[in-house]
Amino acid sequence: MTLEELFAPYGLKAPPLPVRGITLDSRRVEPGFVFVAVPGVPLPHRKPLDGHDFILEALRKGAIAVVGERALALPVPYLQVADSRLALAHLARRFHGEPDRRLVLLGVTGSKGKSTTASLLHHLLQGAGVETALLSTVALRLGEEARPPMGHFTTPEAPEVYGFLREAADQGLEAAVLEVSSHALALKRVEGLAYRVGVFVSFYPDDHLDLHGTAEAYFGAKALLVERSELAVLNAALPHLERLKGRPHLLFGPGGEVWGEGLREEAEGLRFTLHTPWGSGEAFLPMLGTYNLDNALAASAAALAFGLPLEGVLQGLATFRGVPGRMEVVQKEPFRVVIDFAHTGKSLEAALQTLRRTTKGRLLLVVGAAGERDPRRREDIGQVAARLADKAFFTEEDHRTEDLGAILQAMAEAAAREGGTYELVPDRKEAILRALSEAREGDTVLLAGKGHERTLERGTLALPWDERAVALEALRALGFRGQGPGPGQRGL
Incomplete structure (x- = not known):
């Protein structure tokens, strides 16, 4: 599709340059792309970014046109709209041929x-x-x-x-x-x-x-x-x-x-x-x-x-094989290891109650709380962990730019009010190893919060992460083999 064809419904005359892609992320711009400047979403915990501030970066990377909400004069065709997000969706649909x-x-x-x-x-x-x-x-x-x-x-x-x-x-x-x-x-x-x-x-x-x-x-x-x-x-x-x-x-x-x-x-x-x-x-x-x-x-x-x-x-x-990271059993014997995406108080409560019904021994928990999210979530998780797990290991879960120590302390204080037993282990890999090393025959270890996700966000970095692979590595280090491939996955 050409730029002329893409912008035709908006009445903006543009040259018939081939369009290679559309994005709102200036980091993804390549020569031939249309960059859509979208205002950021205001949230209580952080100041939003604004795509208009990244227009020059997009142009340097080869954007052939820009869409935005401000009145601007640019060296490339510029489409001013009332709602950049709405325009992004309509342009993407048109570009991909409906x-x-x-x-x-x-x-x-x-x-x-x-x-x-x-x-x-x-x-x-x-x-x-x-x-x-x-x-x-x-x-x-x-x-x-x-x-x-x-x-x-x-x-x-x-x-x-x-x-x-x-x-x-x-x-x-x-x-x-x-x-x-x-x-x-x-x-x-x-x-x-x-x-x-x-x-x-x-x-x-x-x-x-x-x-x-x-x-x-x-x-x-x-x-x-x-x-x-x-x-x-x-x-x-x-x-x-x-x-x-x-x-x-x-x-x-x-x-x-x-x-x-x-x-x-x-x-x-x-x-x-x-x-x-x-x-x-x-x-x-x-x-x-x-x-x-x-x-x-x-x-x-x-x-x-x-x-x-x-x-x-x-x-x-x-014949359903389950969902990766949703009550996914990594090991059954001599103790059970389960991965679940539960990352709120309600979902963690449901997961722990489910596992308690089929756990003969203790129920151990590895869990964190995400940064740059509603602070009440970490308190809810801490309280639920204290009430329903025999022992919790509070650790990292995408703390992003928030102070991890403060997040863990908030979880600990909530757990302490409920009389819970817990440890603070900031490094998630170490927390998983610690929990598995304490498990005994008949116990269940729940690794909660990350589930299927493939990154762990520390500061501004998104590091590669695979909860299942980390658990299997820890089990092997302790002399266990795990259950092999999970739902929709290959063996490791």
Whole structure:
């Protein structure tokens, strides 16, 4: 596409120069790119960056045009807009040839359970012969081909979203499952997308208030997915449900059209009777945690609404290999080692309660709290750790530019108020080794907070990180072998 064609809908005359890419990150600019200057998001804990301050850097790197919100005179074509983020999404969609028109889109949002539900829905569709892409926190997939996730974002920026969908469409895939965060909806990363099915899994009103400000604004951001979907699959326990039921919908959970009966949690997973408008059947999901029933119901409802037969859904549930970093068992004997992404008080509480039910000995915990995030999170984690773990090792988890010692001290003070047993071990690798070295037969060690993530943020650096590899290395150093490859992973 040429610059002239890209800017035509805006009425800006531009030369027919070939456009090689679009970005809002000046570090990614290459010759032939269009740079979109986006004002930063104001958050309580840090001063936002402003893309307008990086225009000269983008020009030095070869940007052939700039988009921004200020009145500027530049030596390249400049498109002034009222909303740079909105323009970024529309330009990215146009640049990539509106790939969403060639795919059936299924979106998944929620405070908790998005990644598992999206991954399970992708698995169900693939198992039924529907070639499907997956864009989620934990994985990118083009059919069965796996790609590494795009950094820390649940949903990447619009150029990456549309670029991924373009690749899926060009490969002839039929559908795409997108994990859609409230950040992505509020910050217009998925503008222009419409969904055949939109799934709203869960809602916790005290999440992400540093961005949204109020629970009402947070809910409103997630509700945008429902508004853009032909059919909404909704948790019957959601607040403000009447507000969401104004369009075609399917409810799951108690009181809904899709629900589970007779839930039994076994060592290898969950068994229940799945009831749906398409019939009923006995289901098995090889995942730990009774809370995964909601994720199974959500994915099943979406798959059935898409057109999959009930028998195919039941077979797909039983063959699901799990999600990397979500209750992922690294070692079973003589003590169990589990990796989970739990990084808030509520999610950590659910993880510890789940593991307690099947732990014969002590429950040991390695956990941190992220810097440049709501400070209440570290207190919640400290309190939950003290109440539900026999011993906690408080350590780093992306402290970024905040003082790690202060974060650990806040967690320790919260744990001390609950009478908890804990150690402060700033280095995460050392903390994991310390916890594993204390474990005895029948114990469970939970490594919480990092899950699938592939970086550890210290200061301004994003260092390579693989929680599973670190755990396996520590186990080998202690004379254990671990369980080998995890879900969707190769052996180490």
